[in-house]
Amino acid sequence: MTYRLAPIDTSTFAAERAAAAAGRGVDGGDFTVIGSVVQRSDARGHVTGRTEFFEDVLPPRLAHLKMHRSARHHARILDVDLTEALAVPGVLRILTHADIPNNLYTPLKLIGVGPDDEPILAVDKVRYLGEPICAVVAETEAAALEGAARIRVAYEDLPPVFDVEEALKEGAPLVNEYHGQNHFIYEGHHCRRIRFGDVAEAFARADHVFEWRYQSAPIEQAPAETTGCVVVPQADGRLRIHSDTQACFFTLDNTALILNTPFNKLRIVGGTVGGGFGGKVDVVVEPVACVAAMAADRPVRFVYDRAEEMQVSSPRAAERIYIKDAVMDDGRIIGRKATLYVDAGAYARHSPYGTTKAAAHLPGPYAIPNVWADCHCVFTNRTPSSAMRGFGVTIADFALESQMDRIARALDLDPLRLRLLNAYRDGDLKAHRKVAEGTALVEVIQKAAELAGHELPEAYRRMSSTTREGL
Amino acid sequence: MPSQIVSLVVNGERREFIAAPGVTLLASLRESLGLTAAKRGCAQGACGTCTVLVDGRPEVACLVAVETVAGRSVRTLEGVAAGGELDEVQNAFVDCFATQCGFCTAGMIMVAEALLDRDPDPSEADVVEAISGNVCRCTGYRPIVIAILEAARRRRGAVSR
Amino acid sequence: MAKLRGRGYASVNYPTGMNLGGDPSQALIHATTTGTFVISLSSVDLGQGIKTIAAQCAAETLGLPIENVLVDTADTDTGPHCMGTFASRGTHRVGNAVIMAAAEARGVMLEVAAEELEVDAADLETDGTGFIRLKGAQEKAIHITDLALAAHFKHGRTISGRGIYLKEPSAPVPETGEMDPDSCQAHACTAAVVExxxxxxxxxxxxxxxxYEIGRALNPAMATQQVEGGAWMGVSHALFETTEPYYPSRDHGPHDFAGYLMPGPADIPVQHSLFLERPAGNGPYGAKGIGEMTANAPIPAIANAIFDACGVRLESMPFTPERVLRGLDALRDT
Structure with missing residues (x-):
């Protein structure tokens, strides 16, 4: 055996493991394949170089698309001059917003989230540095780049806003007119709210009140393979799109809406992707590449270069989080108030969803009887943020678990005992009013303590997610 | 400058093709010769996914103008599995679960081939140094290091047998 | 001047499935005439391994060797709908859809076998070797290849099945945030040692x-890949990564891997990992989604370990040398 396995602890939850296996394996017997080490079906392709990624599709007469992007954070577009660019040898077409059938969109309209707030190609304004303005289609990548570099755009600068709390102040520059204010509106509320119990009463009653602030900066998904697609017009008039999207039908449906074309005119071929981490759920290359392929009537490739992937593709949002806790002398947290700002950048993309997911995650995996949270999805003049591994949760966990450590230190308590004391257990009502089941926070804490050689007293070692023992 | 005919020995076979001035070795392999195992991860020479061997030395093919290596010997991942049989490095990558998305794999294997050609018994530090120009976003590197050490062990075993 | 060692902890949970639900995935499965089962999906493998996991779920449910299963994904002309690979949903949603499809196909398989063997379908069993047998009568058996041929050419039956998994959408109550956001929760606790x-x-x-508590490790080697690579990303986030190092200023953003730093193979910690399994009632063979969770606990664990080491409380990510030094300076000033 040359692979390594993280061992499975079979003693914890042994009865539940057995009960779940009973009758689930073949004819109620043992599993034959589940729980076994099966070699990855894609490994041989990977080690021989035979795995086909979208960019390995090289149809004849392939044309290339490169974007001319905004050089300003926030500006009115006064003029776009294509003269020099069109004169570059090999340039076939230059697309502007007028070439896109439905230029205004938002990806979550598929699940009923509005309004449309983002142009495929900028119309009269740019709202972040790097926003696409014109798409140059050319015989070669070099000609497309040269054409894109020779487009001249005249701007009238507008004041930008970059800080989430500045953006929410009266008189801040308006980032996105389609929203009308610098935040997303949740069913008439200025943010996604959690209201559970009575935090004011908890703070009044608490032995200690702790409040701290946390901040993150945007993080790039940085998949080894950048975002892109190859669009190939078909004999029957349809378009075959080879894409590294993380969600084939989501991309297909959004693209069809943008192209104003029947859904069945498009076909996505994908499923083999060089890493995603959330960076490939936006629909940013396929629509314009499809328009280009139809306009040029030949296959078109649009793939981000690494600099675009780093600065233009949507990152994990920066978040600012304030947490205020009401804590008793023995370490029990009786109230938690969280104010969270998600920096969505200039457009909503998936951020309204991510902000709600953050709200659902609060107050972390702890049974806190009084919780108040305001989670704001804020627009600023930066690259739109979107999904990344741990969407809505990763940065909240940084804040929540730093907070737990600080409380433990302030009260001179063992940090793991503080967590065990407050850990949620089966039957607890969460702040979003769902009853917790299948919990295992107590057990992972106990096992990590064992692994790391952190001694816990007997009473804490005997605690369980399924009982109230020791509370 | 006009395009020119460039000749390379690729995986032991002499190949000729027309190259525009400044076109990269990576683009030539992928688009002129149809050898797509080497990947374009950054086109900046900073991720190693396009690594191939030029006269046995690992090079990032995205930074090499193909005319500068005319006439030389180039080895790509397609040339590693002789007759369809995986070699020790490839087998070790499979067995050690050293691949996830697979996009960095070609570059990692070519770097490993060059290392093991040069030093059949590398230390862990040698392996780490050899792959330090190659970016992997999935694995955390540890399985790749282990796979290369395992490949070296197997290759030495094969030689001694 | 010294190297200061410290230890920090963090414990987290993570939801499986698209927040609030409403994210179906489908699977279709059919047998070829020679007894290979083809699973048709439109699900995306980003490297996490859904192609392998889908095959394992089908093989287990069918009671056949995994060599008899092929996965065909992702072509929107031939694969049924999948919402996508995100939100730690792939294994849970697609796994459940595949199990449902394979269970239907298994039902047909046993019906046809019953006709071939002239026995009752309820008395048949599979053992994972490729044979369908009469329980307690080992010699009364038919191989799936012969059975699939007979189904097609003799009985006029398709051995096929359809599967879908949908958690119905939940809308939050705007005033209170009452909602049903997830299908289940996975758990993790990290202790980090830093210098x-x-x-x-x-x-x-x-x-x-x-x-890590992950419901069930469907493929322990691939689960190990996920947690090890994920914890590496957590370390990377904690110490290095951002596209805007002076946020909220937009200046000095990296454009390449020379400027966008991540830990290389010489910078990685020793990882000691352990799985716990508390099977989820709604998970495929109990599995929960783990792809995202694994990066989360290391970040605060490292922040807390830095404090433990040197008394600097870092409230901003990433924990760069500049921030550590400014923190140390501030401690000296007070």
Missing amino acids: VDDETGVVEVLELYNA
Whole structure:
């Protein structure tokens, strides 16, 4: 055996493991394949170089698309001059917003989230540095780049806003007119709210009140393979799109809406992707590449270069989080108030969803009887943020678990005992009013303590997610 | 400058093709010769996914103008599995679960081939140094290091047998 | 000037499935005439391994060897709908859809076998070798290849099945946030050991002790890949990564891997990991989604370990040498 396995602890939850296996394996017997080490079906392709990624599709007469992007954070577009660019040898077409059938969109309209707030190609304004303005289609990548570099755009600068709390102040520059204010509106509320119990009463009653602030900066998904697609017009008039999207039908449906074309005119071929981490759920290359392929009537490739992937593709949002806790002398947290700002950048993309997911995650995996949270999805003049591994949760966990450590230190308590004391257990009502089941926070804490050689007293070692023992 | 005919020995076979001035070795392999195992991860020479061997030395093919290596010997991942049989490095990558998305794999294997050609018994530090120009976003590197050490062990075993 | 060692902890949970539900995935399965089962999906493998996991779920449910299963994904002309690979949903949603499809196909398989063997379908069993047998009568058996041929050419039956998994959408109550956001929750706890150089501000993560509760490890080697690679990303986020190092200023953003830093193979901590399994009632063979969770606990564990090492509380990510040094300076000033 040359692979390594993280061992499975079979003693914890042994009865539940057995009960779940009973009758689930073949004819109620043992599993034959589940729980076994099966070699990855894609490994041989990977080690021989035979795995086909979208960019390995090289149809004849392939044309290339490169974007001319905004050089300003926030500006009115006064003029776009294509003269020099069109004169570059090999340039076939230059697309502007007028070439896109439905230029205004938002990806979550598929699940009923509005309004449309983002142009495929900028119309009269740019709202972040790097926003696409014109798409140059050319015989070669070099000609497309040269054409894109020779487009001249005249701007009238507008004041930008970059800080989430500045953006929410009266008189801040308006980032996105389609929203009308610098935040997303949740069913008439200025943010996604959690209201559970009575935090004011908890703070009044608490032995200690702790409040701290946390901040993150945007993080790039940085998949080894950048975002892109190859669009190939078909004999029957349809378009075959080879894409590294993380969600084939989501991309297909959004693209069809943008192209104003029947859904069945498009076909996505994908499923083999060089890493995603959330960076490939936006629909940013396929629509314009499809328009280009139809306009040029030949296959078109649009793939981000690494600099675009780093600065233009949507990152994990920066978040600012304030947490205020009401804590008793023995370490029990009786109230938690969280104010969270998600920096969505200039457009909503998936951020309204991510902000709600953050709200659902609060107050972390702890049974806190009084919780108040305001989670704001804020627009600023930066690259739109979107999904990344741990969407809505990763940065909240940084804040929540730093907070737990600080409380433990302030009260001179063992940090793991503080967590065990407050850990949620089966039957607890969460702040979003769902009853917790299948919990295992107590057990992972106990096992990590064992692994790391952190001694816990007997009473804490005997605690369980399924009982109230020791509370 | 006009395009020119460039000749390379690729995986032991002499190949000729027309190259525009400044076109990269990576683009030539992928688009002129149809050898797509080497990947374009950054086109900046900073991720190693396009690594191939030029006269046995690992090079990032995205930074090499193909005319500068005319006439030389180039080895790509397609040339590693002789007759369809995986070699020790490839087998070790499979067995050690050293691949996830697979996009960095070609570059990692070519770097490993060059290392093991040069030093059949590398230390862990040698392996780490050899792959330090190659970016992997999935694995955390540890399985790749282990796979290369395992490949070296197997290759030495094969030689001694 | 010294290297200061510290230890920090963090414990987290993570939801499986698209927040609030409403994210179906489908699977279709059919047998070829020679007894290979083809699963048709439109699901995306980003490297996490859904192609392999889908095959394992089908093989287990069918009671056949995994060599008899092929996965065909992702072509929107031939694969049924999948919402996508995100939100730690792939294994849970697609796994459940595949199990449902394979169970239907298994039902047909046993019906046809019953006709072939002239027995009752309820008395048949599979053992994972490729044979369908009469329970208690080992010689009364038919191989799936012969059975599939007979189904097609003799009985006029398709051995096929359809599967879908949908958690119905839940809308939050706007006033209170009452909602049903997830299908289940996975759990993790990390202890991080770091060393802080108080002269350079450089933080090195030496060890990570991780306990993960993941429902069920469908493929323990691939689960190990997920947690090990995920914890690496957590270390990377904690110490290095951002596209805007002086946020909220937009200046000095990296454009390449020379400027966008991540730990290389020489910078990785020793990882000690352990799985716990508390099967989820709604998970495929009990599995929960783990792809995202694994990066989360290391970040605060490292922040807390840095404090433990040198008394600097870092409230902003990433924990760069500059931030550590500014923190140390502030401690000296007070």
